[in-house]
Amino acid sequence: MINTVTKNYNVDNVFCSYQVTYVNSNIVSSVPLDPANTDYQAIQKWIAEGGVVIDNGGGE
Amino acid sequence: MSKLEVDTIAPQSGTQVTLGESGDTVTIPTGVTLDASNATTSLPANVVTTDGTQTLTNKTIDASQLSGTVATSNLGTGTADATTFLRGDQTYASATPAAGSITTTQLAYNPNPFRNIIINGDMSIAQRGTSVSVSDGSNEGYQTCDRYEFYLQNAGSVFTWSQDTDVPTGQGFAKSMKFDVTTADTSVGSSEEVNFRQKIEGQNLQYLKFGTANAEQLTLSFWVKTNKTGIYIVKLYNSDSGRDVSASYTVPDSNWNKYTLTFPADTTGSFTNDNGRSLDIIWWLVGGSAVQGGTLNTSWRTNADASSATGQVNFADSTSNDFWITGVQLEAGTTASDFEFLPYDVNLQRCLRYYELLGSGTNYPLFNAYYLNPSAIYTVAPTKVTMRTNPSLVQTTGSSYYRFIRDSANDFFDSISIDISKTNYVELFNSTEASGTGGVAGFIRLNNASSYLAFNSEL
Secondary structure (H helix, E strand, C coil), X not given: CEEEEEEEECCCCCEEEEXXXXXXXXXXXXXXXXXXXXXHHHHHHHHHCCCCCECCCCCC | CCCCCCCCCCCCCCCCCCCCCCCCCCCXXXXXXXXXXXXXXXXXXXXXXXXXXXXXXXXXXXXXXXXXXXXXXXXXXXXXXXXXXXXXXXXXXXXXXXXXXXXXXHCCCCCCCCCCCCCCCCCCCCCCCCEEEEECCECCEXXXXXXXXXXXXXXXXXXXXXXXXXXXXXXCCCCEEEEEEEECCCCCCXXXXXXXXXXXXXXXXXXXXXXXXXXXXXXXXXXXXXXXXXXXXXXXXXXXXXXXXXXXXXXCCCCCEEEEEEECCCCCCCCCCCCCEEEEEEEEEEECHHHCCCCCCCCCEECCCCCCCCCCCCCXXXXXXXXXXXXXXXXXXXXXXXCCCCCHHHHHHHHHCCEEEEEECCCCEEEEEEEEECCEEEEEEECCCCCCCCCEEEEECCCCCEEEEXXXXXXXXXXXXXXXECCCEEEEEECCCCCCCCCCEEEEEECCCCCEEEEECCC
16 A cells, blocks of 8 residues: 655756655655556556645756 | 098097198098197198188197288288388378378367466566565555565555465575564455455467457466465456456465366456457455455456455454465466476566566665756666556665766766656656766765665566
């Protein structure tokens, strides 16, 4: 069960992947922006159900 | 010529009567019947002549009295040589079967390699781990034996899900998958579901010809051991066409038993020819009233909950309950062939398409890397096999879980992110803790006993 979803930005400040944490788990997933990836599909479902993606912007 | 007319010729003395002398010819004219059927006869050496005009009637030649070679042309028709054999219809036929004349139907087993649609049917691969506690909302999904997903919905029970060594005796298996109820649930809610499943890519199912008049039946075989006897359900779900069918098996005792279920062909719903999820094989453990009721659905239909698990026992009704399974095989046709054992490395290769453990624990070596700029470490990691789709990166994170080793120094960081993910290579970076000099190269190791890194492209 997804806990948080945060956008990752690469060195060119391009949104490139999601960083996902899960409830009751120490696992973190970095998820590519690929509709065929089932972790990506789970994020989209989580968003559709009201989940809010954290966007800290690029430029770190 | 004189003529002797008598009714009986008998020896004057003794027991012998002689006709003629050596060199004479004794002629029996045409139309005369020589009836010797009641006599004990010593046949002359040449009673069967070469012209074949004489026959033996009501006489037996003992096999021990036969010798010599019978011409092959007198035994059958056709060409008699080293490449032929004599059939029962006295015809010489080729000893080599004609091309394509032997089909799997005529064999006692299915010889097709990789006939098992299931991956890791012998439960030998468990990259993620060998034991985990699972409850609704915690540790569901893929956790132990590769390719098997554990699913709980509105369930109050808790399970220890593990790879185990309890296997059926003498069958060649070394591992099984075990579900141990650690918190019971005696009151099953209407929408409660507990099951485990394996999902299959559509491109691996095209030869089943689903959605056509030539669709194949499917036979599922597996070994199960459980102390919770009664009826269990297996459901097939075609997620491409939204269709399902179920079958039941009855556990009679607490021994290892092999179960074989044959599912009908579906001439209506096809599988999409791609790398996506197409077929789920679902083993039920608990099913609420929403999936029970009526008569179990044993024909392909538009997918529905009702009647898809009718009769399923409540496996989770006691903490004494255990369930083991191994030797899972799904194949085309109506017969369960012997389990197709694959070499460990081949089995692992097949699992790597969906999940690849890169490493775990302190000082596990990973990749060469370099500072792309003073605040970003980059690396490109190859996957061992072409993965099903662009993979995610699965990891544990924490303070200094990763170490970048360079000339006479170490830099530490907490996590890795994906920049670009492809099925053969994944570009990874850290730009949150990394701090160094652009262009400096080194390599990355895991740096904590709890560090863990893997690629995931499961269905």
